[in-house]
Amino acid sequence: MQVNFFKPYNVSQLSAKKQENTAAVNNTSFGSITRIVTTPAGEMLYRNNSNFFRCDLDWSKAADYIIQKFPDGTKIRSFACSDGSEPYSLAMILIDRLGLNQAKKYFPIMANDVDNDMIAKAKKGILFIDYIDIILSLKNLKNLTMGDFFKKSVEVNKASRKSGYFELRDVVKDTVQFARADALAVAQNNPIPSIVLARNFLPYLPQAKRSALIETIASKMPKNGLLSLGRYDFNGDACSAYSSQYLTTCLKANNFKELNNLYNTFTKIG
Secondary structure, rough: EEOOOOOOEEEEEEHHHHHHHHHHHHOOOOOOOOEEEEEOOEEEHHHHHHEOOOOOOOOHHHHHHHHHHHHOOOOOOEEEEOHHHHHHHHHHHHHHOHHHHHHHHHOOOOEEEOOOOHHHHHHHHHHEEEEHHEEEEEEEEOOOOOHHHHHOOOOOOOOOOEEEEEEEEEHHOOOEEEOOOHHHHHHHOOOOEEEEEEOOOOOHHHHHHHHHHHHHHHHHOOOOEEOOOOOHHOOOOOOOOOOOHHHHHHHHHHEEEEEEOEEEEEEEEE
């Protein structure tokens, strides 16, 4: 049986869907797209793993914080953006809260990744949709559904949880500007904006580069800025020498504090 999750819902239907799927959201670590990049010898360099509204960030609370702290708009950058699912997620939820015209003051979101293939996918805006993406969108979107952001509706098989690739509307593609670039080079050679997504890739970097990147972002970010890291950045297993203690120490030294209601998300207080 095919279940179309992209048809328009009224408020009561959306509420029922959210209640129905709440249990499935909790503790999931599903990634809608995974790409493992290795050396010629077969050693893993990094894993590109992303999906819409990735569950280690409360996207609703993040959007509310951005709108409250920066009502006139602000620059946003996404480091290691993979296929673009996360910056597009942020764009979607800002449009959901404000409408497209009012949300434009936060666009374009600047996004970069070192992987040429991922940047090419992101620019095309043809992204993979799976059952978990629908569940997470129902948790985060209040006024719109995922179907409002794509050129055509999509049917997701509820039993197998399989779907496929679907194209974003052009107005949604325009909300993010993608470029192939090294994260450290971008951070060192450009201003750091008030909102930064740097999520779930730090353990893959060599120790010196990882330290330089987080220090550059932390020292250059303006007051009241928001830095969103990921669960993997504090619990990564990509290299045995990785330690999350450095992250905590560096952020404290640069006057960051973790927001009480946003896991692994920090604001600069001075």
